[in-house]
Amino acid sequence: MxxxxxxxxxxxxxxxxxxxxxxxxxxxxxxxxxxxxxxxxxxxxxxxxxxxxxxxxxxxxxxxxxxxxxxxxxxxxxxxxxxxxxxxxxxxxxxxxxxxxxxxxxxxxxxxxxxxxxxxxxxxxxxxxxxxxxxxxxxxxxxxxxxxxxxxxxxxxxxxxxxxxxxxxxxxxxxxxxxxxxxxxxxxxxxxxxxxxxxxxxxxxxxxxxxxxxxxxxPTSLKRRLPGALLAIAGSDPRAIRDALAGVPGVLGTLLMGDRVHVRVDDGTLRGPELDARLAERALAHAPIETVEPGIEDVFVALVGESA
Missing domain, CATH: 3.40.50.300 (P-loop containing nucleotide triphosphate hydrolases)
Known part of the structure; x- marks a missing residue:
């Protein structure tokens, strides 16, 4: 058939x-x-x-x-x-x-x-x-x-x-x-x-x-549709990191991923140093910010418009 x-x-x-x-x-x-x-x-x-x-x-x-x-x-x-x-x-x-x-x-x-x-x-x-x-x-x-x-x-x-x-x-x-x-x-x-x-x-x-x-x-096509760039920030208090970055200019969304926070931004090169400075102001220790490939969970949260 x-x-x-x-x-x-x-x-x-x-x-x-x-x-x-x-x-x-x-x-x-x-x-x-x-x-x-x-x-x-x-x-x-x-x-x-x-x-x-x-x-x-x-x-x-x-x-x-x-x-x-x-x-x-x-x-x-x-x-x-x-x-x-x-x-x-x-x-x-x-x-x-x-x-x-x-x-x-x-x-x-x-x-x-x-x-x-x-x-x-x-x-x-x-x-x-x-x-x-x-x-x-x-x-x-x-x-x-x-x-x-x-x-x-x-x-x-x-x-x-x-x-x-x-x-x-x-x-x-x-x-x-x-x-x-x-x-x-x-x-x-x-x-x-x-x-x-x-x-x-x-x-x-x-x-x-x-x-x-x-x-x-x-899955590959869905990942390509994710707008912006995805940054990963690891730290001892990922919830505090997420809360500190929510609503910051250029931040399109955040998602907790274990001990890391995935932060979707409009421009990774521009926003990385800005987010680093904001976390330093809040005395939130973290590993160096990395640019990462999105997973399906990142795509889903972004496409349905939910805040993680």
Whole structure:
């Protein structure tokens, strides 16, 4: 089939007075990893649930692999794998039994199921743990088991709603290695994430805020759109440094980044010495001011106009 894997046209969804998703239009190309990024309440989970056919949009339509999701959700489900934030693993069943359950749920043929399970368990590093109860797995292993269950019926599209939240860094790395393998196999992946380092691994990103898509582009393109220059200032009291520089002429925005403050300015060469002098006046010790490349978090804060 030609054309995008997913087409979203003017989709909206309300919960009473709350407009959770507002007039969202986007496309997801085949075999790309498409990221949804935004703070809590931005509409990521609501949009993901509509893509999966779990929720019906109040307005607009979603077409996934040529199937109108709202008009034919059962048919759409055969083409997609969906892993919500709290995936429905059965902790009193073993790894193998959980996978078997989902295979039966999607009516995967027995011979096909066995070969597919062996392949997925090996890719996820779970082959030695087939007889272990799911409740005895670590957080990262549970997420990988959830991914295997979502993939057992060989979907063309994979929807992942913040799958690595609370997972240790090594397991997150392993999880993304699996996603890259899936992309190479032609699987289209839509993932929402709260981790900015993960967002930078996506082919394209949609930045959501208050239910709207504010920007949609590649991570590199989004970084290039950031106006001004970005300066990094490290110090023992980064909050005091941020507060001292907020509202200073030429400062377009500030963002706390651990023990550093990212300061977006209109002219890095001009403003660097001025900011240095202001901090000296306030007796705020700091390391030399550096010009740095922006990250996705810097871009997001700047584009939605929020103060960090």
């Amino acid at each position: 030609n054309g995008p894997a997913i087409v979203v046209e003017h989709v909206g969804r309300r919960f009473g007075a709350l407009e959770a998703v507002r007039d969202v239009t986007l496309t997801v190309e085949r075999a790309e990893i498409f990221g949804l990024v935004g703070p809590d309440g931005a509409g990521k989970t609501t949009l993901m649930r509509m893509l999966a056919g779990v929720l019906h949009p109040d307005a607009g339509r979603i077409v996934l692999e040529g199937i109108d999701v709202a008009a034919d959700p059962e048919r759409a489900k055969t083409a997609l794998g969906y892993m919500p934030q709290r995936f429905g693993l059965y902790e009193d069943l073993t790894v193998d039994e959980n996978i078997y359950f989902y295979g039966e749920l999607f009516e995967v043929q027995r011979a096909q199921y066995r070969a597919r399970m062996a392949q997925l368990l090996d890719a996820a590093g779970l082959a030695p743990f087939g007889r272990r109860l799911a409740g005895q797995l670590s957080g990262g292993m549970k997420q990988k088991l959830g991914l295997v269950c979502a993939l057992i019926h060989t979907p063309k599209v994979l929807l992942l709603d913040e799958p690595t939240t609370g997972v240790d860094p090594v397991s997150r790395r392993d999880f993304w290695a699996i996603l890259y393998q899936l992309r190479e196999q032609g699987v289209t992946i839509v993932i929402s994430t709260a981790y900015m380092d993960e967002a930078q691994r996506c082919s394209r990103l949609a930045l959501l805020h208050a239910g709207e898509v504010r920007e949609c582009a590649t």
